[in-house]
Amino acid sequence: MKLENPFPEYGYFGAEYFCDREQETKTLTEALRNGSNVMLMAPRRIGKTGLIHHTFERMKAEDKHVQCFYVDIFPTKSFSQMVKFVANAVMGRLDTPSQSVRRKLSSFVAALRPTMSPDPISGLPTFSFNVVPENARETLEQVFQYMKESGQQCYLALDEFQQVSTYSEIGADSFIRSIIQFVPNVHLIFSGSQQHLLADMFMSPKHPFFNSSQIMTIGEIDADKYREFANGFFRKQGREMPEEVFTLLYNMVDGQTWYVQKILNRLYRSPKEELSQEAVNRTVGIILAEQEINYQSNYNLLTENQALLLSAIAREGVVSAPTSLDFILRYRLPAPSSVKLALKSLQDKEFVFQTQKGEYIVYDRFFGMWLKRL
Ligand SMILES: Nc1ncnc2c1ncn2[C@@H]1O[C@H](COP(=O)(O)OP(=O)(O)OP(=O)(O)O)[C@@H](O)[C@H]1O
Numbered sequence: 001m002k003l004e005n006p007f008p009e010y011g012y013f014g015a016e017y018f019c020d021r022e023q024e025t026k027t028l029t030e031a032l033r034n035g036s037n038v039m040l041m042a043p044r045r046i047g048k049t050g051l052i053h054h055t056f057e058r059m060k061a062e063d064k065h066v067q068c069f070y071v072d073i074f075p076t077k078s079f080s081q082m083v084k085f086v087a088n089a090v091m092g093r094l095d096t097p098s099q100s101v102r103r104k105l106s107s108f109v110a111a112l113r114p115t116m117s118p119d120p121i122s123g124l125p126t127f128s129f130n131v132v133p134e135n136a137r138e139t140l141e142q143v144f145q146y147m148k149e150s151g152q153q154c155y156l157a158l159d160e161f162q163q164v165s166t167y168s169e170i171g172a173d174s175f176i177r178s179i180i181q182f183v184p185n186v187h188l189i190f191s192g193s194q195q196h197l198l199a200d201m202f203m204s205p206k207h208p209f210f211n212s213s214q215i216m217t218i219g220e221i222d223a224d225k226y227r228e229f230a231n232g233f234f235r236k237q238g239r240e241m242p243e244e245v246f247t248l249l250y251n252m253v254d255g256q257t258w259y260v261q262k263i264l265n266r267l268y269r270s271p272k273e274e275l276s277q278e279a280v281n282r283t284v285g286i287i288l289a290e291q292e293i294n295y296q297s298n299y300n301l302l303t304e305n306q307a308l309l310l311s312a313i314a315r316e317g318v319v320s321a322p323t324s325l326d327f328i329l330r331y332r333l334p335a336p337s338s339v340k341l342a343l344k345s346l347q348d349k350e351f352v353f354q355t356q357k358g359e360y361i362v363y364d365r366f367f368g369m370w371l372k373r374l
């Protein structure tokens with residue numbers, strides 16, 4: 001697919017528009033090929049979903065027999081909804097040349113009583129599965145059995161996997177774990193950004209997923225590689241971004257992929273403009289102005305203590321000890337116990353993020369800049 005703007009802010013559009021991640025793609029591919037399930041855990045907007053699509057695309061290009069399924073379970077509110085999403089992604093997709101296998105597989109599909117309707121674009125029949133809560137477990141078993149019977153190497157990504165911990169059904173996670181144990185040709189990627197929930201699921205001995213998956217994380221794309229990638233497109237417009245300009249842009253947003261992409265996307269729209277530091281600053285100003293209403297309403301929803309603390313973290317940039325006397329006095333914050341409470345709720349709302357070093361930052365980099373300018 002040819003893109004008008006080579007810096008998409010959403011979605012995956014093929015290797016041409018995907019920067020680097022060579023090592024990460026290799027690590028993920030090798031883990032899956034060697035039979036591991038993988039827990040891919042990293043902060044929001046860094047590029048987890050893109051990496052999954054990129055890896056799947058590579059794996060399919062290298063071996064046309066592998067089957068890859070990507071399911072984003074973020075919108076699901078219950079286990080049965082999740083099963084429905086998975087069934088719709090998988091069932092009916094494993095066509096094999098062998099008649100006997102095909103017959104067996106179609107009986108699985110039929111057992112789930114799909115509704116059939118023509119695809120509005122291609123006209124081909126498409127299935128849609130409705131999962132009733134009473135049969136959700138059985139249906140998920142059938143979906144895995146279907147993949148097992150197909151005999152093909154199947155890779156299933158469940159993105160935003162932390163969603164599972166919000167389902168009211170008890171034991172959804174241990175049930176998933178118990179099924180996948182017995183399906184050797186199916187390997188899963190669990191992916192998500194809510195590190196405390198996922199860490200609890202995959203790293204706590206109490207939990208069914210403990211020790212069951214290889215844990216993987218990804219960080220920022222290397223700045224030099226990103227600049228080269230971006231300049232590949234800018235050169236086609238007859239211009240180039242100097243190193244110090246890219247460094248400014250990259251550091252402004254801590255190298256976080258989505259934010260870098262968003263600024264590059266904007267800059268690309270004005271092909272006559274010089275790619276200078278002023279242009280970067282102006283572009284960021286425009287982005288913040290567009291989000292003004294959102295930021296203002298987010299800010300208005302905070303309690304006074306939360307607002308004070310969030311602004312203080314934004315102005316400081318990175319805070320290692322938010323309850324220290326020094327920090328509290330500098331920003332006229334309330335008592336440490338109140339700061340602690342406010343911090344907890346800012347983290348729960350994903351306004352504040354705790355880095356691996358244990359430091360606190362404003363999670364949304366653009367919101368952070370806006371707060372700093374208040
Ligand atoms: N390697 C890459 N090269 C270029 N753009 C990328 C790359 N990885 C991700 N992106 C872009 O960055 C944005 C965020 O990526 P993605 O959606 O994969 O992040 P994520 O970690 O899954 O985020 P979330 O936690 O919010 O789901 C997308 O617009 C995507 O197109």
Ligand SMILES: [Mg+2]
Binds near residue numbers: 048049050159
């Ligand atoms: Mg994602």
